[in-house]
Amino acid sequence: MTGQGAAPQGWKSACLFILLAATALAVWQPGARGQVGSAIEGRLLDMRFALRGPVPAPQRVAIVAFDDQAVAALQAFPPSRADIADTVRRIFAAGAEVVALDLLLVDARPDDPELSAALSLGPTLLGVAEAPMGARPTPLIQKDGFGLIIGLPSASPLPALGPNPALQQAAGLGHVTVQHDRDGMLRRMRPALSLQTPEGVVTIPGLAIAALSTSGARPELILHRDRPGGVLSGSWPTAKLDRQGALPLDYYGPEATIPTYSAAALSEADLTGRIVFLGATATGFGDRHATSFDATLPGVEAHATLAANLLEGRVLRRDLAALGIGGVLAVTVALAGFWSGSRARPWVALALSLGVISATLLALHAAFLAGWWLDALSVLAALGGGLAIGTVLRLLDTRRRAANLARFQSPRLVEAIASQTNPLGSRAPQHAIVLFVDIAGFTTRAERMGPADTARFLSMFHQQVEAAADPLGGTIMDFAGDGVLVVFGLPDAGESDAANALHFIERLFEAEALDDIHLRVGGHAGQVQFSLLGGTRHRIVSVSGDVVNTASRLQEIAKGHGVSLALSERLMASDPSTRAWADAAGLTPLVDQSLRGRQAPETIWIGMPPPKQNAAPARHMGAFPRASQTTRKSRRSDR
Numbered sequence: 265m266t267g268q269g270a271a272p273q274g275w276k277s278a279c280l281f282i283l284l285a286a287t288a289l290a291v292w293q294p295g296a297r298g299q300v301g302s303a304i305e306g307r308l309l310d311m312r313f314a315l316r317g318p319v320p321a322p323q324r325v326a327i328v329a330f331d332d333q334a335v336a337a338l339q340a341f342p343p344s345r346a347d348i349a350d351t352v353r354r355i356f357a358a359g360a361e362v363v364a365l366d367l368l369l370v371d372a373r374p375d376d377p378e379l380s381a382a383l384s385l386g387p388t389l390l391g392v393a394e395a396p397m398g399a400r401p402t403p404l405i406q407k408d409g410f411g412l413i414i415g416l417p418s419a420s421p422l423p424a425l426g427p428n429p430a431l432q433q434a435a436g437l438g439h440v441t442v443q444h445d446r447d448g449m450l451r452r453m454r455p456a457l458s459l460q461t462p463e464g465v466v467t468i469p470g471l472a473i474a475a476l477s478t479s480g481a482r483p484e485l486i487l488h489r490d491r492p493g494g495v496l497s498g499s500w501p502t503a504k505l506d507r508q509g510a511l512p513l514d515y516y517g518p519e520a521t522i523p524t525y526s527a528a529a530l531s532e533a534d535l536t537g538r539i540v541f542l543g544a545t546a547t548g549f550g551d552r553h554a555t556s557f558d559a560t561l562p563g564v565e566a567h568a569t570l571a572a573n574l575l576e577g578r579v580l581r582r583d584l585a586a587l588g589i590g591g592v593l594a595v596t597v598a599l600a601g602f603w604s605g606s607r608a609r610p611w612v613a614l615a616l617s618l619g620v621i622s623a624t625l626l627a628l629h630a631a632f633l634a635g636w637w638l639d640a641l642s643v644l645a646a647l648g649g650g651l652a653i654g655t656v657l658r659l660l661d662t663r664r665r666a667a668n669l670a671r672f673q674s675p676r677l678v679e680a681i682a683s684q685t686n687p688l689g690s691r692a693p694q695h696a697i698v699l700f701v702d703i704a705g706f707t708t709r710a711e712r713m714g715p716a717d718t719a720r721f722l723s724m725f726h727q728q729v730e731a732a733a734d735p736l737g738g739t740i741m742d743f744a745g746d747g748v749l750v751v752f753g754l755p756d757a758g759e760s761d762a763a764n765a766l767h768f769i770e771r772l773f774e775a776e777a778l779d780d781i782h783l784r785v786g787g788h789a790g791q792v793q794f795s796l797l798g799g800t801r802h803r804i805v806s807v808s809g810d811v812v813n814t815a816s817r818l819q820e821i822a823k824g825h826g827v828s829l830a831l832s833e834r835l836m837a838s839d840p841s842t843r844a845w846a847d848a849a850g851l852t853p854l855v856d857q858s859l860r861g862r863q864a865p866e867t868i869w870i871g872m873p874p875p876k877q878n879a880a881p882a883r884h885m886g887a888f889p890r891a892s893q894t895t896r897k898s899r900r901s902d903r
Contacts, residue, residue, distance in 0.1 A: 275606065278653055279599060286598035286646040290591030295641035296507065303447035308640040310449075312632040313556035318517025325572040326538045327524040327564055328355055329545040334527035341548065343527075345375040349382035351527045351542065356385045359536030364389040364475040366440050366543035366551070366564040369427045370402065376430050383434035387478035390432065391440035392468050394459065395425035402426040404437060404461050404468070424459035424466065438474030442553065442566060443510070450553040450561070452510035453570050455496050455503075456485055472571035475539050476500060493583045501577030504585070512580035512637055513566065514573050518558040519545075522568045541568045582637040589631065590638040597624045597643060598650035605654025606661075613658060617651055693791040696753035696807065697765040697835060698815040699738075701729060701772065704782040704823070706746040722746065728778055732771040736764040741807055751807055754794055762789060762838035766845050769829070773873035783873075784828055786818030789835040810862075817859040818868060825854075825870050833867035849873070 295305025328351065330343050338347050348367070355363050368391055369379075383390075395401065401423035426437065439457035444450055458467050468474075469483060476498060477483050483498035492507035506512055516522060525533045527542075543564025544551060551563040573579045597620060604616030624647050631638050703709070703725065710718045722745070729748050733740055737758070742749040750768065752761040769785055772778070790811040797806045814832065822830035829851065836846045851871035858865055 275602075275657070278602060278606075278657060282598045282602050282646075282650050282653060283595060285649060286595040287591060289646050289649075290587070290594040290639070290642050293587065293590075293639045293642055294645065295639040299446040301641060302445055305639060305641045306445055306447050306449050306451060308644075309451065309632075309637065310556040312629055312640075313515060315629060316633060318521055318557065321516040321522040321569075322572045322576055323523065324538055324575055325522055325568050326360075326533075326535055326540050327522055327562075327568050328527055328530065328533075328535075328540055328542045329524055329562070329564065330527050330543070330549075331545045332547055333529070335546040337528040341546070342544065345369070345373045345379040348542075349375070349379040351530070352379070352382040352388065353385060354530045355535060355540050355542065358530055358533050359538070360386070360540040361537050362387045362389070362475050362478045362539045364438060364471050364539070364541050364567070365435075366391055366471060366541055366567055368393055368425065368440070369431055370425060372428045372430065376428065380431055380434040383431065388435040389438045389471060389474050389478070390427045390435045391471055392424060392426040392437050392457075392459065393439065393441045394457070395423040397422060399423045399425070401459070401461050403429055403463065404459070404466050405429065405432040421458040421460045421465050424461050424468075426459075436474055436478070437468055438471030439468040440471050440563070440567065442563060444553070448554055450513070450555055450566055452506060452508070452512045453566065454510050455505065470570065471541075471567045472574065473498070475541070475571055476574055496574075498574075500574040503574055503577075503579040504581050504583040506582035506637075507584070507587070511570060511573075512582050513555075513569050514578050514580045514635070515555055515557050515561075515569055516572070519561055519565060521557075522565055522572060524565070539571055541565075541571070543567075578635055580632075580637040581635055582639075586636050586638055589636060590642055593624075593627060593631075593638065594643045594646035597627075598646035601647045601650030602654035603650075605651040606658045608658065608661070610658075613655070617655075620651075621647065691794055693793050693809070694753065695757045695761075695790065696751050696792045696794075696811070697761050697787065697789050698792065698807065698811050699750045699752075699765060699768070699785055699787040700815045700819050701748045701750060701783060701785050702819060703746040704784055724777060725781070728775045729772065732768050732775065736768050736771070737761070738764065738768050741805070749807075749812075751792070754807070762835060762842050765835070766842065769873070773828070782828070784819050784822045784830075786815050786820075786822055786830045787835050788812075788815040788818060788832040789838060790814075814859060814862065814866065817862065820860060821854075821857065821868055822870060827870045828873050829869070829871050831869045833869065836869050 294301040295308070296302065330338075330351075335341055335343070340347060343351075348365070348369075352363055352365075363386065365388065392402075392404065402425055404424050404426050426432070427435075439454075439459070441457055442450055442453060445452075453470055453472070455470050455473055456467050457470070458465055469477065469485075473483055473496070483496060485494065485496050487494040487505070487509050492509075494505040494509055496503045496505060496511065503511055525535075541564050543562060545562040545564065552560040553563060553566060555561045555566070570579075600620045600623075601617065604620045605613055607613035607616055624643060628638055628640050628643060709721070713721060725746065726743055726748065729750065730740060732738075733750050736752070737760075738750045738752050739754040740748060741751050741754075750765075752765045752768070765787065769787075772783065772785075788811050790809070792807040792809040792811050794807055795805075797804055797808065818830040818832060822828065829849070831846070831851070833853070836842050836851075846869050849871060851869040854868045854870060856865035857868050
């Protein structure tokens with residue numbers, strides 16, 4: 265780590281991996297692939313629509329509907345060709361510029377001449393759809409269409425299902441076939457449809473495009489064979505096709521957001537200069553589709569939406585440019601997520617991660633408001649990946665740091681410190697056994713060995729102390745040169761603390777690696793304060809109290825009497841078995857001894873190390889052996 269807020273080690277490799285992964289993710293675009301990915305991306309788009317809310321539709325486009333009111337007034341279901349003709353006449357009488365019929369008028373009817381006459385009153389369009397494979401195709405008379413078509417896919421077209429030829433003489437054609445996304449939602453429309461007719465393959469523009477082209481400016485459609493997408497140009501701002509060659513719809517709102525009039529109530533409708541779409545919305549027609557705003561939007565309103573989008577130049581862009589912008593955003597948020605998630609301090613990482621998530625969502629929505637349909641699934645997946653990798657590396661780094669720091673404290677203290685909100689802040693004084701261990705004549709030894717050998721010697725000595733203390737529950741509180749502070753009873757006191765302390769002394773003096781080293785041990789028992797000491801930023805775990813000071817002074821007594829052990833009466837009087845240990849070791853009591861700096865006298869048991877035992881030392885107070893007949897060479901301290 266380079267600082268408190270720095271990223272974990274290995275961040276450069278992680279950043280490179282995230283960069284490559286986010287780029288691959290953005291290019292692959294999971295939101296446009298597979299049923300699950302498309303469904304998730306569709307829901308994310310629906311959320312953007314819901315967050316934006318309905319917006320006013322342009323007044324140039326209107327809908328006249330055979331709704332329930334109209335069907336009830338006509339007393340016919342479905343409306344006859346004469347009823348349709350009457351409605352078309354009234355629409356033109358209200359000032360409409362173009363009338364596009366989202367109706368399939370396939371069969372010949374006796375009243376077709378009346379409808380043909382009505383269609384001839386102005387620019388009109390009839391709907392064409394796809395028939396099932398193997399059906400007999402309808403002949404199509406294409407009065408208008410595209411001025412130029414480049415790169416139209418060569419997929420096998422389905423047979424045409426269009427109006428009977430008598431009606432086609434009076435109107436143009438526009439296809440009304442819609443294609444749902446994999447989740448069943450209508451989010452885009454095809455600008456052109458190739459259909460099989462008796463005369464060959466004919467390309468028909470969408471009903472909305474044909475309606476906008478009645479002014480004489482024939483649209484041009486370019487579909488690229490060598491790359492996804494294309495453009496659609498005409499008497500409207502050029503629209504970019506998505507990667508599937510379709511036009512994404514920018515819905516204005518739920519049903520009737522685009523001005524809608526009932527066919528039964530046209531007397532007061534002002535349709536002057538408007539492009540009017542005539543369709544059926546009454547119950548039972550079934551031409552309804554699920555959209556971001558409405559689960560049952562009439563198909564005629566979907567066509568009117570595309571026409572309004574083209575007029576306003578607000579068709580959602582989901583082309584290669586949107587792919588590029590989404591890719592840049594995905595890579596950016598992935599790196600930002602990694603950076604925020606990898607912050608060393610958890611609260612900083614959380615705050616920054618929430619900020620990056622919020623900024624990403626705002627960026628996606630801002631792009632949507634500007635007319636760009638970015639692949640939110642790619643962006644959010646990249647962000648999630650960056651956050652996850654950053655968080656995992658931070659957690660791993662935290663564990664590594666904790667493990668490293670734990671090596672500087674006894675394992676018995678690490679949990680007590682790490683698991684508390686206010687470590688050791690409210691602990692009461694507790695009983696403990698405090699031992700000071702040092703090496704007699706260490707100063708002379710260090711002068712002779714030099715710094716490097718001294719460091720190696722101390723490392724060996726400390727390892728031997730640790731090996732003797734750990735199995736018996738001893739907590740090493742401090743290594744200070746040749747001095748070691750060992751405490752029994754931390755973090756919690758136990759009944760066998762005194763016994764374990766004396767067993768520690770036995771094991772230490774029995775260590776073969778210390779045969780030629782003269783050790784001194786001073787020990788005392790009593791109440792200590794287990795706490796954190798230090799300033800605001802630099803603190804250490806420590807025990808404090810008179811017991812610690814007394815144990816230190818007892819080492820001086822051992823040195824002054826030329827012995828290895830100086831243990832207080834309070835330690836030796838813990839219970840009968842501790843006194844038995846003193847008798848077995850041959851310790852001698854010194855009554856009412858004064859210690860430097862202390863007023864109260866203390867009885868001290870001094871002597872040489874206890875005799876070596878044949879068997880491994882017991883671990884419980886009641887199992888202390890009596891004096892052994894086996895002796896060993898005593899280690900005498902340097903005076």
